[in-house]
Each structure stands twice: as structure tokens, then as C-alpha cells.
Amino acid sequence: MIYFSTNNKSVTVSFREAVIKGIAEDGGLFMPSFIPELPQKFFNEIDKLSLGEIALEISSKFVEDEIPKNDLRMIIEKSISFDAPLIKLSDGLSILELFHGPTLAFKDFGARFMANVLGYFLRHENGHVTILVATSGDTGSAVANGFYKVDGVDVVILYPAGKVSEIQEKQLTTLGENITALEVDGTFDDCQRLVKAAFVDPELIKKKKLSSANSINIARLIPQSFYYFKSYAALKKENSNIVFSVPSGNLGNLTAGLIAKEMGLPVFKFIAAANANNVFPKYLQTSVFNPQPSIKTYSNAMDVGNPSNYARIVSLYGNDYEKIKSIIYGTSFSDEETISAIKEIHSKYNYTIDPHGAVGYLAFNEYLRKHQDQNITGVVLETAHPSKFTDVVNQAIKNEIEIPARLSAAIRKEKKSVLISKGYEDFKQFLLQK
Numbered sequence: 001m002i003y004f005s006t007n008n009k010s011v012t013v014s015f016r017e018a019v020i021k022g023i024a025e026d027g028g029l030f031m032p033s034f035i036p037e038l039p040q041k042f043f044n045e046i047d048k049l050s051l052g053e054i055a056l057e058i059s060s061k062f063v064e065d066e067i068p069k070n071d072l073r074m075i076i077e078k079s080i081s082f083d084a085p086l087i088k089l090s091d092g093l094s095i096l097e098l099f100h101g102p103t104l105a106f107k108d109f110g111a112r113f114m115a116n117v118l119g120y121f122l123r124h125e126n127g128h129v130t131i132l133v134a135t136s137g138d139t140g141s142a143v144a145n146g147f148y149k150v151d152g153v154d155v156v157i158l159y160p161a162g163k164v165s166e167i168q169e170k171q172l173t174t175l176g177e178n179i180t181a182l183e184v185d186g187t188f189d190d191c192q193r194l195v196k197a198a199f200v201d202p203e204l205i206k207k208k209k210l211s212s213a214n215s216i217n218i219a220r221l222i223p224q225s226f227y228y229f230k231s232y233a234a235l236k237k238e239n240s241n242i243v244f245s246v247p248s249g250n251l252g253n254l255t256a257g258l259i260a261k262e263m264g265l266p267v268f269k270f271i272a273a274a275n276a277n278n279v280f281p282k283y284l285q286t287s288v289f290n291p292q293p294s295i296k297t298y299s300n301a302m303d304v305g306n307p308s309n310y311a312r313i314v315s316l317y318g319n320d321y322e323k324i325k326s327i328i329y330g331t332s333f334s335d336e337e338t339i340s341a342i343k344e345i346h347s348k349y350n351y352t353i354d355p356h357g358a359v360g361y362l363a364f365n366e367y368l369r370k371h372q373d374q375n376i377t378g379v380v381l382e383t384a385h386p387s388k389f390t391d392v393v394n395q396a397i398k399n400e401i402e403i404p405a406r407l408s409a410a411i412r413k414e415k416k417s418v419l420i421s422k423g424y425e426d427f428k429q430f431l432l433q434k
């Protein structure tokens, strides 16, 4: 499979190069040169397949002969070693739980797959590769976990000081070994800007082998499509119109769903569910994409003011705004509404949802109210375990939720981070001295 840069279609690379580079030299994001369609037979038999089998079928279309099928199967077994169960709340509404991985967020799917693919491609390389990750909360720990103690790989995580939850910070800063956490005096957008600048700095890329691992790496996007197929398999018999509500920040999860649809998955509608950082819903309403500084909210992993994957969505649909608008519904909600939703879901369904999933739930309900004639089954993606946001969730449900063992182990450890300013020179010097 050939991949091109969203900034220039004539800049093309192999899957391997796209994964190692992370981002194109012209600053664009890599996109597959075409979206492979899956045969009808695959959809007829999909409910007999496991998540791993679905994953192998889909990923092999994007990898082709660059990784032999048996090796790809092993990569999937190592990466997707947990399930994505669909929990039915009522007729017409299910929750897709994506937090059963080691760091309790959906980013485990993409990050672990990417880490294992990158490790596979780099296994014969000499010298260290430095993976740069900008995170607004969950990416960093998922990536770090995927690369933990992998020979020849250093991971540098950049996170905005004071803008991630205490638990998220512990997950980012307590691994040690080949993982370094940089605490940036700025926002997530500053972190993302620093990483982007490093990749196009000629002096730096001459001296350091850099690779990126936030949601812009194509190897993170592909595995995020697997669970859309799995949900369809579980709901196929209901014969209704499937609407996925996706709590969105950098739009990676949503883009993966759109790619699944273009591969032939019968999806009726996607909902881009946002918090106060509503640049993308605004675009859907007005056709104007106008990046803004990010605003801090309870659903902090979605506090993104300039979502990178917008470039991929536009590329996927040939910049056809009307088409994009016909496929995606966008809306946004405040922190107060988020708290009310957590309360409502708890009392109505006896289910504890996290703030990101709560935004997804609100967005689905709004869509449903406006489209009651559409025979809809809603799937709200629950992107993190509620125990990662105990401050907000406990306050909403007036109870203390239980913390899973894999999380309480990180909480007990001591934080280790390096403070840096949001200026590029500081970051560059840190990398050069490493």
C-alpha cells in the first residue's frame, strides 16, 4: 500500500516509511492512497469472527506484503490482548467499552499496535529511535506502556503541566526505564506544536532518529477501526441504522470510523461529540474550520483546539463539505451538562460512565431527539474507564467508584518528570543532550 501526504498527494511512501516517519516532511499527515473495500462475504460472516480475526483481515489490507501475515497475526495478538464489549443500556442504545486495555483508555488499541509494528520494523536497525508523543492525557501512557523496556527505543512524552488529571499524570510519569515525561509549561496544542516543529527541524533530524506516536501516526489509526466492525457484528441482527457517537478531540477515533465506513461497513451516521472545544462541530455547522486555543474541561482528553485529523477527514472526502456534513453530525456540551449526564446514566441505567463517554451520550440523545423517525441503534464509545476521573465522577454519582488494580499500582508510585518551557529551543536542547 502506498501512502501520501495530506499536504501534497505526489509525496508518497510505503507503509513502513509512513509508520517510521509518523508525519510527512512537508508537515502533512499520511493517508492510504486508496481505501480497500472488503468483500460482502466478510460482512456476511463477520459475527462468527473474533476481534483478533477481524483485526487481521482489516490491517492486512493496509499493510499488504510489508509484514508477512503470520508476523502480523503475532503483532495483533500482542497488541489487542483485551476485548471491546458492547454493553446494552436499553433497546436502541449500547455502550462500546474501549477501556479494557492496560492503561484503561481506548488509546491502548492504537498505541500498542503502533508500538509493536514500529518495534517490528526497527528490530534490525542500529542506534536508538526516539519516539515523541504529545498527549492531552491518555495517549502518553498508552504509548509508553506499549514501548516499555523495548530495546533501542526511547520514548519522550510531552504533556501540559496542570492540565491532566492526577491519575493520568501518575500513569505518564511513573514508568521510568526508557520512558521520559516532559512537563510543558503550556497547553496540549503547545506540546503538539513542539513535536511537529522537531520533525521538520533539519539539524535535529540529522542527529536524531525521530518517530512520532500521537494520533497522527497512521499505525495508530488503523487499529482504531477494528472495534467499529466488532460492534456492527454484534448489532447486525437488529437490522436498524447504526449511529456511532464518538467523543472527539484530535478526531483520530472518528477518522478511523470513517475509514471503516469507506471500507464498506454499514454505518448510518457518525456523531462528533465535543466538549467546549467545538472547532469541528462549528465547521460542520458553518463550513469554516477555525482553530482556537484549547479550553480546559472535565473531559480533558478532548481539549484540543486544532484537531490534526481534520486534514485526513477533508482528504478522505476530497474536500467535499456537503458530503462530510451528510455523514457526520457534530455537537458540543458544557461541563455542567457532562456532570448531569453522568448522574442521569447512573440513576437511569445503573451504569457509571466517564466524562468523555458522557459527552458522547449527550450528543447521541440530541441527535435522537431530532431524528426520531430513523430506526436508530446508538453506540456510544466509552473511551476511558470512569476511575481515571474520580474527582468528577464521584461528585456526580455521590459515591466512590472502585479503582482497578492496574491503576492503583501506578497511583502508589512517585512522579518523575522534567519541567520545560513551551519555547521550541528548550525542547530542542533537551533532545540534543539526551
Ligand SMILES: *Cc1c(COP(=O)(O)O)cnc(C)c1O
Pocket (backbone or CB within 6 Å): 105, 106, 107, 137, 138, 139, 215, 247, 248, 249, 250, 251, 252, 253, 254, 301, 302, 356, 383, 384
Ligand atoms: C484521546 C481521547 C479522546 C479523543 O480521541 P481523539 O481520537 O483524539 O478524537 C476521547 N476520550 C478519551 C478518554 C481519550 O483519551
